[in-house]
Amino acid sequence: MKIEACSDEWLLTFGTGGYASSTFCGYNARTYHGLLIAPTNPPHRRFLLLSKIEESLIYGDEIPFGTNRYVPDVTHPKGYEYIQSFTWGRNYVSWRYSVEGVTVAKEIVACQGVDCVIVRYSAEKGRLKLCPLVGYRSHHDVMRRGQYYFETSFREKEILVLRDGTPHLRVSYSNGRPYTSGYWYYNFQYDVDRILGNHYVEDLFNPFCIEAEGSVELVFYPKRPGYAERAESPRDEISLLREATKAFVVKGKEGYAIMAGYHWFDEWGRDTFISMEGLLLLDGGFERAKSIFRRYLPYCNEGLLPNHITPGGEPFYLGVDVTLWAVNALYKYFLKSKDKDFVREVLRAVEDCLWHYVRGTRVLYWKDGLLYHSGAPRTWMDASFDGTVVTPREGAAVEVNALLYNALMAFNDMRESLGEEPVEEFSSRAGRLKSAFAEAFTAPWGLYDYISPEGVPDRSVRPNMIFAYSLPFPVGPEEMVNVVRNTVEAELLRPYGLSTLSRRDPKYRPTWRGPRAERDLAYHNGVIWPWLLGAYVDFVLRYFREEALELLHYLYPLIETVKSRNGFLPELFEDVPPYRPAGAFAQAWSVAEVYRALRALLGAV
Structure with missing residues (x-):
């Protein structure tokens, strides 16, 4: 050899x-x-x-x-x-x-x-x-x-x-x-x-x-021995992904946690709640999910849940979307488990978090019906080096507003399912946000990526617009569905996920190589992220369900990668053939969202 x-x-x-x-x-x-x-x-x-x-x-x-x-x-x-x-x-x-x-x-x-x-x-x-x-x-x-x-x-x-x-x-x-x-x-x-x-x-x-x-x-x-006999891997891609999900759910001193990736990623809040459905909820891991919710929710600070909890138990806050992803995960938990007792237990804490979004904080504020945030980086596109923020996106980010609309609607839906009255201010705020969203974000090619604090829309063609249509409660204007689909398929969709930036953009960098600065410049400016397929598949199945089989065939190279890597998927793929895996060797949300997406596609054909 x-x-x-x-x-x-x-x-x-x-x-x-x-x-x-x-x-x-x-x-x-x-x-x-x-x-x-x-x-x-x-x-x-x-x-x-x-x-x-x-x-x-x-x-x-x-x-x-x-x-x-x-x-x-x-x-x-x-x-x-x-x-x-x-x-x-x-x-x-x-x-x-x-x-x-x-x-x-x-x-x-x-x-x-x-x-x-x-x-x-x-x-x-x-x-x-x-x-x-x-x-x-x-x-x-x-x-x-x-x-x-x-x-x-x-x-x-x-x-x-x-x-x-x-x-x-x-x-x-x-x-x-x-x-x-x-x-x-x-x-x-x-x-x-x-x-x-x-x-x-x-x-x-x-x-x-x-x-x-x-x-x-x-x-x-180091401390106590264990014993294990070898166990064989399954052969089909769904079972391989199901087995791989288990690698990221670990038991620590404070209970269960989700490791964001191997080798170098630790536990991260955003990754935890994006990954939760695929890693735990699809296969009935409800008790572990409850353990994670109970550990995170007490850390809510001015509406924000932590990006990271240090080994010493200190929370680190930055992302304005972490709480909103947590609400989405809780809603998915409720839909799958029907567990009213647990949702009733934690819903007050969730409501307290959401009031900060509705009323505004030092970081969150409202302008022309949209939620803005100050400071950067505060979204999932968070690369920075030597004081340089690569994709700042300060202002009103398209997916943050989509997530907030979804969170307010999902919260009230859970309340009504528990026999309680919806929070009227949440409903009215969601209604105003939806109207403002259509007016502010609609672009000739789909949706603007974010609107600056000065009200200037960013014209970068990025995949974040897909979340306006993929979440349980879509905020995107119905008349733009086909436009968004055409743009995403023409400029961003790849057999391994969605590219993070149109190739026509001067900021576009398709490879993740070299020293850290070079890698960070490419991190959200062209390389492919497999986890985005989860949202894209939700979008397709909501509006173009008859095309599920065609999409499944298109993703064949990714399915082959699942098989060759024993179910593990990387954080990234480069956006040039042969689409070399890059970033972390095994990423939780890549495995979780591709697993969820493939199960959904197979269920639709």
Whole structure:
């Protein structure tokens, strides 16, 4: 096998926020790659504990069959040349090697509900030599020699690795002879991080090795062990996506949380509520959804729910749409669960949040019947670097007004379903907003993206207009449906999602590459976001339901991507063939919204 053919990534998750991930070849290409990355404050502050295992077959000579990349651009050893097959299952990855004619098998199995990984080897001849490489640092960073002092303690069938005198990693083993090694390995090169302008050179420590004949099982864990047998992945795309949704719903110290993405994203409010229907509600995860609502709603501050809750429990506020996405998720929860008791429990808190939108705050204000916001970035298009906001959109954003109209209408619908009178001011405000919306946002090509504080409409052709027609209560003028559809299909729709900006716009950037500034300039200015397909499919099924089968066929390349990545979808795709995946390897709202969209399309054909 050539190294180019096995440089794709794999991911296994533990249900805690922790994970294992690397490449098919077995070399680490990011700081985020490692066999055991665990949260120190679950599900937050994820730290690398075990990077990889140096692997050799002793059969006459000692023959290494692993693969590493070292500075400067050196590949050693070249164990990928021995790979005969690679399999990525539901909770495991496995390899079969032919090492100088000797068959060697290896599998890595992820435990669930505990930070623990099981590594199993077998060799038909000879003896295996396995040398773990450990580290201790944030998964965003690198480690260099001398940051910590590691030592090893051996017990019966268990090895304890200490870091500066405190327990770092425990290893139980089935058989074999362990012994202290105590070597530093220098200058690992992480190729993806190098391209992205991140820290990319790391040193790792080898505290011990173990030699075993036949087969051996190693269980690595920081606190308590787990156990798991390998489980196979389903074959169809819907089942693959359903399985992938489980990776993002994790159990932390404060209850359930939704991780926005792997590898680097933590828990984010906007992503949580956009993803909730696909990750939880479609398959009856109502108790977990309730746990998340109960955790977030007490944080409402002047109407806003937090973008982020820090590992220390401090809320961070920025987005003006997070609360509105939460109301939409609660409405979807109500429609699917029929749970009046829970909705009655939380509806007062939701009402208190919405009153701030209706009455205005320091951030939110009304002008000519529309909701404006001050400051930027406060929408989902929130890229910024070095004090530069790439897509500021300060003023009246089209999707924020669509979400507010939807939230006010959904709130009153839930009240009436509970036998309560609707809030009259919410109804009247929604009515005035709908009238003003049609007058202010209607453009020759569909809808303006936002209106500046000075009342000047932004003429960028972006996908945000689709939310005026996709939400349960659409605010967009009916007469513009065909115009919006024609524009979106002609300028934004791709087989992998919706592009974030028309190719005719001078700000358009189709690729997500290079250092951070270059990537952020492209982030919402042309690259494709798969999560937007959820709204687009809702739009099509509401107004053009007879075209569901045609759209399903159009999305065939995306469906093939689902199959090739074990159900995981990336944050982005570049907007030039071959539509290279970009951004985070696995993104919650990409998986959730594509899963929801494909189920809806299949239900309509």
